[in-house]
Amino acid sequence: MALRISDTNLFDASVRAMQRNHVRLAELQTQVATGKRIQSLADDPASASEVFDLRRGLARIERFGRSIDTARADLDQTESALAGLGNVLTRLRELAVSADVETAEFDQIQAEVEQLFAEVLALANTRSGSRYLFGGFENDSAPFTASGPFVSGGASPTVTYNGDSGAVLAQIGEASTLQVNFAGNYLFQGDTNGDGSFPDSPRVNLFTVITDFRDRLQAQSSSGMLTTIGDLDRAIDQVTSARGALGARSNRLDIAEQQLASVEVALKVERASLEEVDVIEAASELSSQEAVFQASLAVTARVLQPTLLDFLS
Amino acid sequence: MSLFGTLEIGKQGLTAQQRAISITSNNIANVNTPGFTRQRPVMEPVSPAYQANGVPLGGGVEVVDADRVTDRFLEAQINRERYQLGLQQGLDAGLTRVEAIFDEVSGRGIGASLSAFFAAVNDLAGHPEDATVRASVVGAAQTLVDQIRDADRRLQQIQVDANARVEQIANDISQLARDIAELNREVALKEAGTTTTASALRDQRSALLADLASKIDLTTVERDDGTVSVYVAGGFFLVDGEEAASLTVAAGAGASANYFHVWQSLDGAVQGPITSRITGGELGAQLSLRDDRIVDYRESLDEFAFTLARRINTVHLAGAGLVDATARRLFVDRNAAATTAGTDLSSVSGAAAALGLHATIAADARYLAAGYPPGGGLPADTGDNRNALDLAAVESAASATFQAGDPAAGPASGSARTIGEAWDSTLGALGTEIQAKRRLAEQTDMLVAELQGRRDALSAVSLDEEVANLVRFERAYQANARVLETANQLLEILLSV
Numbered sequence: 001m002a003l004r005i006s007d008t009n010l011f012d013a014s015v016r017a018m019q020r021n022h023v024r025l026a027e028l029q030t031q032v033a034t035g036k037r038i039q040s041l042a043d044d045p046a047s048a049s050e051v052f053d054l055r056r057g058l059a060r061i062e063r064f065g066r067s068i069d070t071a072r073a074d075l076d077q078t079e080s081a082l083a084g085l086g087n088v089l090t091r092l093r094e095l096a097v098s099a100d101v102e103t104a105e106f107d108q109i110q111a112e113v114e115q116l117f118a119e120v121l122a123l124a125n126t127r128s129g130s131r132y133l134f135g136g137f138e139n140d141s142a143p144f145t146a147s148g149p150f151v152s153g154g155a156s157p158t159v160t161y162n163g164d165s166g167a168v169l170a171q172i173g174e175a176s177t178l179q180v181n182f183a184g185n186y187l188f189q190g191d192t193n194g195d196g197s198f199p200d201s202p203r204v205n206l207f208t209v210i211t212d213f214r215d216r217l218q219a220q221s222s223s224g225m226l227t228t229i230g231d232l233d234r235a236i237d238q239v240t241s242a243r244g245a246l247g248a249r250s251n252r253l254d255i256a257e258q259q260l261a262s263v264e265v266a267l268k269v270e271r272a273s274l275e276e277v278d279v280i281e282a283a284s285e286l287s288s289q290e291a292v293f294q295a296s297l298a299v300t301a302r303v304l305q306p307t308l309l310d311f312l313s
Numbered sequence: 314m315s316l317f318g319t320l321e322i323g324k325q326g327l328t329a330q331q332r333a334i335s336i337t338s339n340n341i342a343n344v345n346t347p348g349f350t351r352q353r354p355v356m357e358p359v360s361p362a363y364q365a366n367g368v369p370l371g372g373g374v375e376v377v378d379a380d381r382v383t384d385r386f387l388e389a390q391i392n393r394e395r396y397q398l399g400l401q402q403g404l405d406a407g408l409t410r411v412e413a414i415f416d417e418v419s420g421r422g423i424g425a426s427l428s429a430f431f432a433a434v435n436d437l438a439g440h441p442e443d444a445t446v447r448a449s450v451v452g453a454a455q456t457l458v459d460q461i462r463d464a465d466r467r468l469q470q471i472q473v474d475a476n477a478r479v480e481q482i483a484n485d486i487s488q489l490a491r492d493i494a495e496l497n498r499e500v501a502l503k504e505a506g507t508t509t510t511a512s513a514l515r516d517q518r519s520a521l522l523a524d525l526a527s528k529i530d531l532t533t534v535e536r537d538d539g540t541v542s543v544y545v546a547g548g549f550f551l552v553d554g555e556e557a558a559s560l561t562v563a564a565g566a567g568a569s570a571n572y573f574h575v576w577q578s579l580d581g582a583v584q585g586p587i588t589s590r591i592t593g594g595e596l597g598a599q600l601s602l603r604d605d606r607i608v609d610y611r612e613s614l615d616e617f618a619f620t621l622a623r624r625i626n627t628v629h630l631a632g633a634g635l636v637d638a639t640a641r642r643l644f645v646d647r648n649a650a651a652t653t654a655g656t657d658l659s660s661v662s663g664a665a666a667a668l669g670l671h672a673t674i675a676a677d678a679r680y681l682a683a684g685y686p687p688g689g690g691l692p693a694d695t696g697d698n699r700n701a702l703d704l705a706a707v708e709s710a711a712s713a714t715f716q717a718g719d720p721a722a723g724p725a726s727g728s729a730r731t732i733g734e735a736w737d738s739t740l741g742a743l744g745t746e747i748q749a750k751r752r753l754a755e756q757t758d759m760l761v762a763e764l765q766g767r768r769d770a771l772s773a774v775s776l777d778e779e780v781a782n783l784v785r786f787e788r789a790y791q792a793n794a795r796v797l798e799t800a801n802q803l804l805e806i807l808l809s810v
Contacts, residue, residue, distance in 0.1 A: 070440070
């Protein structure tokens with residue numbers, strides 16, 4: 001600095017120092033008030049980019065979470081339908097066993113079997129909201145239709161599948177999908193390869209198992225009951241194994257959800273460390289900056305007061 | 314030497330001290346005048362008019378000049394930093410507007426809308442048959458399109474504003490050039506053949522030069538006759554003595570037809586375009602924003618829009634909606650003639666402005682291709698979510714080109730990136746650039762303040778000093794009065810003999 005100093009120097013230097021302190025103070029106040037360390041891209045471009053990346057990651061986690069919720073609702077509905085189906089099949093087996101020994105009650109049993117057939121058909125057309133659960137991709141119309149009602153003395157109706165073997169997947173993680181549905185032809189008709197010819201051994205067509213049972217009752221065929229009992233055992237196995245698969249899927253959902261939750265916590269912690277203000281540090285910096293600002297005000301006030309005029313009389 | 318000579322010396326001394334007091338009082342009066350240069354009385358002994366026995370006696374004193382205390386090299390240095398500062402501050406202000414347009418930090422930007430779009434697509438995969446979910450996908454896509462186009466429009470507005478400023482600043486510069494030339498004339502006239510300094514005129518001229526320096530890069534040369542020559546934009550003459558050139562603007566040709574070019578003109582005759590030579594000051598900043606920086610960010614936005622459209626369309630075309638089996642693009646060129654399939658954006662350039670939604674899909678969300686076409690010309694099954702899953706997967710698909718597996722579409726970036734990452738890198742570049750410009754502007758501001766401080770230390774008024782001078786000249790005045798009194802008494806003694 002020069003050996004000479006002017007009044008402008010003194011004034012400008014004080015005012016600049018005051019303004020610089022004021023700007024810094026305002027920045028700190030904004031940080032403390034909003035709790036955010038990054039107010040502008042320019043504050044910390046590298047951290048800002050990372051924050052955007054983390055936000056995207058968190059958004060994806062939330063998204064997978066929603067997929068998991070949707071999938072779980074569908075699995076629960078399917079599970080309750082399968083539980084109902086299991087009960088019906090168990091009852092049919094009881095009837096077959098009793099018919100094996102009580103030929104006199106065939107008519108009565110036949111009436112109940114026809115009722116249970118209708119129940120299985122209704123379960124196969126289970127809906128979740130407006131969607132049919134067992135139609136594959138074709139979930140907007142009833143997947144199974146019977147050719148007609150039971151006619152006394154007549155042949156049993158046949159059941160047609162109108163859906164497809166579409167596997168509805170849900171994205172439940174970055175690289176994991178889960179099949180949410182069972183296609184009706186697979187579950188009810190035993191068409192494991194979806195080629196339209198069924199049942200594929202060792203699976204059975206539930207509808208024909210029941211209509212065969214009813215036809216045997218109508219034909220008063222005691223000898224056929226053993227075959228029916230065998231068929232029903234396989235049908236019950238078929239449903240039980242599907243419920244087992246459902247349970248496994250449900251477990252996968254739980255695991256995926258737990259994984260997402262732990263990743264979410266990690267991402268949130270990282271985001272907070274980049275984006276949020278360390279409140280204690282910021283508050284203490286704020287108060288020290290306030291002190292600096294007040295000091296610069298005090299200095300300005302004092303620097304500008306004395307002049308030679310004060311000492312000349 | 315006679316007693317009258319002593320009287321004369323006393324009279325000159327009184328006058329000189331009185332002039333010195335007047336110069337000092339002018340300094341004091343101007344203590345708060347910005348750009349005022351303090352003056353210093355230059356006193357010189359008058360050549361001896363009398364000799365006593367061959368001994369030369371002094372002839373008194375006279376004030377020959379009120380000298381400006383200044384360092385013209387320092388002033389030139391300050392002006393150099395001023396145009397740097399003007400450039401950096403102008404760029405900082407423009408780029409800060411870009412950041413406000415993208416508004417990503419607040420979580421309301423294009424990146425956030427992109428994320429919301431993919432969230433809606435994900436929901437579509439969960440409920441492909443749900444009309445509400447479908448509508449929200451279309452809504453999210455529309456928001457994204459609107460936001461991209463709006464950002465592009467507002468970026469363009471910065472260019473338009475900068476262009477208007479270019480014309481204003483060119484006019485300001487021309488006016489300043491005329492004023493400086495006029496002051497040159499007056500300074501030369503007043504100082505010609507004298508030892509005096511035209512302080513007030515020079516101060517005025519310095520202020521105009523400082524103003525000019527904040528607007529355009531310049532160099533100045535002070536001539537012997539007291540005039541200042543000004544060269545701008547790397548050597549084009551603006552002021553030479555009493556002569557001033559002007560900057561005129563004219564609409565350009567070709568791609569920049571809407572934008573002014575700056576021409577150097579002399580006596581109404583256009584000399585040549587200097588647009589690309591201007592590198593400093595506010596004019597340099599506005600030109601750089603208009604022709605370079607904003608152009609870059611609009612290109613980035615175009616690339617983003619193009620990449621989004623290409624990557625989504627590729628997948629969307631493979632699927633089918635619930636109404637028919639026709640393959641459609643989701644993001645189309647809004648300016649193309651309406652066709653049922655919709656046309657892809659034709660080029661990266663202008664993609665952001667041309668981005669639109671397929672009219673059929675925008676009107677009826679059932680046309681969104683959530684499933685695969687089952688064949689036989691049939692629409693997709695209601696429960697088929699396979700294409701929706703594919704669409705959702707676009708978010709995490711990284712590619713070095715605009716469109717995966719289509720190198721002909723040109724590279725979007727050097728390394729493989731997802732759409733979101735590509736956008737992040739644009740924002741990162743913006744943030745880094747603003748940060749750099751802001752730091753540079755702060756440094757230059759400090760430097761200007763430092764230089765200004767040195768200039769003020771030399772040239773600005775110190776009241777203490779002036780008051781001390783006042784006392785000094787007052788004492789000298791009193792002493793000179795005593796000389797007169799003494800000479801007078803001597804005369805009286807002589808006369809009373």
